[in-house]
Amino acid sequence: QVQLVQSGAEVKKPGASVKVSCKASGYTFTSYDINWVRQATGQGLEWMGWMNPNSGNTGYAQKFQGRVTMTRNTSISTAYMELSSLRSEDTAVYYCARGGSSSEDFDYWGQGTLVTVSS
Amino acid sequence: SYELTQPLSVSVALGQTARITCGGNNIGSKNVHWYQQKPGQAPVLVIYRDSNRPSGIPERFSGSNSGNTATLTISRAQAGDEADYYCQVWDSSTDVVFGGGTKLTVL
Numbered sequence: 001q002v003q004l005v006q007s008g009a010e011v012k013k014p015g016a017s018v019k020v021s022c023k024a025s026g027y028t029f030t031s032y033d034i035n036w037v038r039q040a041t042g043q044g045l046e047w048m049g050w051m052n053p054n055s056g057n058t059g060y061a062q063k064f065q066g067r068v069t070m071t072r073n074t075s076i077s078t079a080y081m082e083l084s085s086l087r088s089e090d091t092a093v094y095y096c097a098r099g100g101s102s103s104e105d106f107d108y109w110g111q112g113t114l115v116t117v118s119s
Numbered sequence: 120s121y122e123l124t125q126p127l128s129v130s131v132a133l134g135q136t137a138r139i140t141c142g143g144n145n146i147g148s149k150n151v152h153w154y155q156q157k158p159g160q161a162p163v164l165v166i167y168r169d170s171n172r173p174s175g176i177p178e179r180f181s182g183s184n185s186g187n188t189a190t191l192t193i194s195r196a197q198a199g200d201e202a203d204y205y206c207q208v209w210d211s212s213t214d215v216v217f218g219g220g221t222k223l224t225v226l
Contacts, residue, residue, distance in 0.1 A: 037162075044205065044217055044218075045154075045156075045162065045205055045207075045220070047215035047216075059214065061213075061214060095161055097162075100152075100164065102150055102152075102167055102168050104150050104152065104168075104208070105152035105164055106152075107167070107173060109162055109163070110161065112161055
């Protein structure tokens, strides 16, 4: 069965960077895009960007351009999302999600990783 | 930038039909996807491309999309359907857009 398993919770100071991992299993990792979506407590879903694990091509939401980097290691079927210059407003649960059959939807999601930014 | 508008909350009596709307400019020309999110859990895709159900999603969940409004319909609502529901589209100018989410309460 398809699974996306994310790394554990992180606590970071303002100005630092965080790198969240997302390990895929149950399907061919390079055949589906990986997207990243975040959700602040009590708030809605916010898309951050996508990555094609086969080519490494990426596309980032304008809001995160220059601060986010999405990479992958195909040998271990793992995608990564690194967010830099953290501020308190970046405190949120970060999800990885697989691009679905329509290439526009997200059919499988990781369990989420809580990133807390606090001095 | 493209925006999607959802009601903050919708209530439905147990066993009745709930309808959650998602408004956007000419949304009927786009593919709309719907997600269910229960407290403390990751979202789950319940409808993709307007009206298609992924494997494992009950037939009680259906979707439609026309004009400026897409609708998620939940028939014979159950207590387990209580959740937040989000609509989502892909727009050429803003890439992925989510609606603000609707909290469904089953009375």
